[in-house]
Amino acid sequence: MNSPWETVIGLEIHAQLATKSKIFSGASTAYGAEPNTQACAVDLGLPGVLPVLNEEAVRMAVIFGMAIEAHIAPYSVFARKNYFYPDLPKGYQISQMELPIVGIGHLDIDVDGVTKRIGITRAHLEEDAGKSLHENFHGLTGIDLNRAGTPLLEIVSEPEMSSAKEAVAYMRKMHELVRYLGICDGNMQEGSFRCDANVSVRPKGQKEFGTRAEIKNINSFKFVEKAINHEVERQIELIESGGRVVQETRLYDSVKDETRSMRSKEEANDYRYFPDPDLLPVLIDEDFKALIKARLPELPQAKKQRFKEQYELDDENATLLTSSRALADYFELVVKEAASPAKICANWVTGELLAALNKAGLEITDSPVSHERLAGLLKRISDDTISGKIAKQVFEALWLGTATADEIIEDQGLKQITDTGAIEAIIDRIMADNMGQVEQYRSGKDKVFGFFVGQVMKEMQGKANPGEVNKMLKAKLK
Amino acid sequence: MSLTADNVKKIAHLARLGIEQQDVASYAKDLSGMLALMTQMGDVVTDGVEPMAHPMDQAQRLRADQVTEQDNREKFQSIAPQVEAGLYLVPKVIE
Numbered sequence: 063m064n065s066p067w068e069t070v071i072g073l074e075i076h077a078q079l080a081t082k083s084k085i086f087s088g089a090s091t092a093y094g095a096e097p098n099t100q101a102c103a104v105d106l107g108l109p110g111v112l113p114v115l116n117e118e119a120v121r122m123a124v125i126f127g128m129a130i131e132a133h134i135a136p137y138s139v140f141a142r143k144n145y146f147y148p149d150l151p152k153g154y155q156i157s158q159m160e161l162p163i164v165g166i167g168h169l170d171i172d173v174d175g176v177t178k179r180i181g182i183t184r185a186h187l188e189e190d191a192g193k194s195l196h197e198n199f200h201g202l203t204g205i206d207l208n209r210a211g212t213p214l215l216e217i218v219s220e221p222e223m224s225s226a227k228e229a230v231a232y233m234r235k236m237h238e239l240v241r242y243l244g245i246c247d248g249n250m251q252e253g254s255f256r257c258d259a260n261v262s263v264r265p266k267g268q269k270e271f272g273t274r275a276e277i278k279n280i281n282s283f284k285f286v287e288k289a290i291n292h293e294v295e296r297q298i299e300l301i302e303s304g305g306r307v308v309q310e311t312r313l314y315d316s317v318k319d320e321t322r323s324m325r326s327k328e329e330a331n332d333y334r335y336f337p338d339p340d341l342l343p344v345l346i347d348e349d350f351k352a353l354i355k356a357r358l359p360e361l362p363q364a365k366k367q368r369f370k371e372q373y374e375l376d377d378e379n380a381t382l383l384t385s386s387r388a389l390a391d392y393f394e395l396v397v398k399e400a401a402s403p404a405k406i407c408a409n410w411v412t413g414e415l416l417a418a419l420n421k422a423g424l425e426i427t428d429s430p431v432s433h434e435r436l437a438g439l440l441k442r443i444s445d446d447t448i449s450g451k452i453a454k455q456v457f458e459a460l461w462l463g464t465a466t467a468d469e470i471i472e473d474q475g476l477k478q479i480t481d482t483g484a485i486e487a488i489i490d491r492i493m494a495d496n497m498g499q500v501e502q503y504r505s506g507k508d509k510v511f512g513f514f515v516g517q518v519m520k521e522m523q524g525k526a527n528p529g530e531v532n533k534m535l536k537a538k539l540k
Numbered sequence: 541m542s543l544t545a546d547n548v549k550k551i552a553h554l555a556r557l558g559i560e561q562q563d564v565a566s567y568a569k570d571l572s573g574m575l576a577l578m579t580q581m582g583d584v585v586t587d588g589v590e591p592m593a594h595p596m597d598q599a600q601r602l603r604a605d606q607v608t609e610q611d612n613r614e615k616f617q618s619i620a621p622q623v624e625a626g627l628y629l630v631p632k633v634i635e
Contacts, residue, residue, distance in 0.1 A: 083608070117605060205627055343593045
């Protein structure tokens with residue numbers, strides 16, 4: 063691709079913080095409740111109520127800030143963002159403007175094997191709005207305020223991504239991180255993790271940014287890529303045909319695969335922010351930070367590095383195993399319990415286990431095969447009780463039932479036959495039955511060897527140690 | 541700084557205030573007067589003075605993350621003009 067155009071992308075990600083109660087009230091944040099049963103007087107913006115900040119939301123924002131190596135503001139301020147919409151009963155959203163809680167940080171992404179550092183401008187706390195339902199109310203709009211007041215962390219990146227691919231990599235990495243930190247459940251279908259993309263194009267080499275359009279509320283990785291690609295195309299076509307990009311908000315329509323203008327009123331963006339007089343500045347001192355730091359989990363990047371060194375894993379396995387905290391913990395427990403080479407453990411966890419989980423649509427935390435039971439299987443591979451082929455059969459039984467690997471091996475008689483006498487007898491019989499092939503081998507046709515191995519293994523139902531069989535066959539056929 | 545008639549109309553629109561055309565000029569004059577007072581205060585030398593958010597120099601208190609609210613939907617909706625299926629109904633806002 064040799065386009066004379068260069069794309070510039072910045073993302074604003076909204077991560078819903080996994081608190082039990084709302085950011086400024088004691089109403090529940092649980093998803094899926096009956097409409098308006100979790101909207102209290104504060105969330106409804108009734109007169110005389112006052113917001114009180116949720117400590118956990120602050121703690122989660124600080125955890126995030128530490129994870130992206132950002133400056134944590136010792137003094138941050140809530141502001142009112144004023145606009146009118148029925149799902150925002152107060153007429154303003156409580157957000158942060160000039161003094162956000164998390165300052166400049168960064169996140170490293172990997173695209174096509176190259177690591178790129180993406181700057182993060184800021185992250186601030188704010189409340190979510192309610193939901194508007196436009197269908198089936200005889201021309202009226204239905205409002206559900208259960209979501210109003212749910213804590214959000216808005217994470218704003220620098221305009222440092224130059225392709226849809228990079229934007230997706232960034233979004234995925236961020237999704238991994240917030241889930242890893244346990245501050246957001248990352249459920250995109252329920253809107254817990256969504257993003258707005260600021261997209262502009264400029265002639266290659268130009269320093270100034272082009273005029274940007276903002277694409278709102280993208281809630282899947284697939285759509286972020288498609289929406290950006292579509293928007294880039296639209297802007298280039300527009301400019302090349304003599305037009306001009308206007309700064310506006312656009313909505314991505316996944317059905318038609320296009321973006322369209324959302325609101326044209328330029329004053330819609332005049333939010334007239336001012337400090338919220340109902341809320342005092344938030345002070346974060348060193349003690350508060352030290353407490354959080356002590357509870358901060360080992361971060362994905364550090365864990366990945368440690369896995370590579372401590373367990374001698376390759377980059378692919380280390381990346382996969384540290385993609386979630388639960389998976390990394392599972393793997394480490396298996397290694398500890400199995401007392402087998404870490405590499406074998408890694409291959410089984412990322413291979414058989416993850417494949418089975420994916421197929422069943424399960425998370426590692428719901429795995430029907432506990433780390434103890436998988437370790438039990440790996441032990442029997444390491445001590446040569448069973449072959450790798452039989453192990454897959456045992457794994458299937460582990461997945462479907464509750465028995466241990468040892469019980470399955472015993473019950474189904476899967477123990478590898480190490481009795482050389484038994485193997486020898488079978489080899490003798492097969493050679494006697496296939497004298498033609500024996501002659502061929504002896505006259506120099508090495509390929510026939512595979513035939514003998516196959517016959518012996520078949521006869522022994524896979525229970526012979528392949529190494530042993532090879533050795534004995536070679537000696538006999540000589 | 542002095543406000544024009546257009547400024548006043550824009551502010552009124554943003555705040556969803558219906559003002560009479562005949563009052564625009566006097567609003568512009570009054571609001572400009574207030575801004576002039578602000579500008580006058582801007583002349584005070586405040587170098588080295590930290591901004592104050594509260595006269596008692598307080599910081600925001602934080603509450604524990606606990607669900608303390610019950611469902612009071614029925615009570616709240618008893619004063620709403622129109623409800624259906626648990627939802628508050630409002631005039632259609634999307635074209």
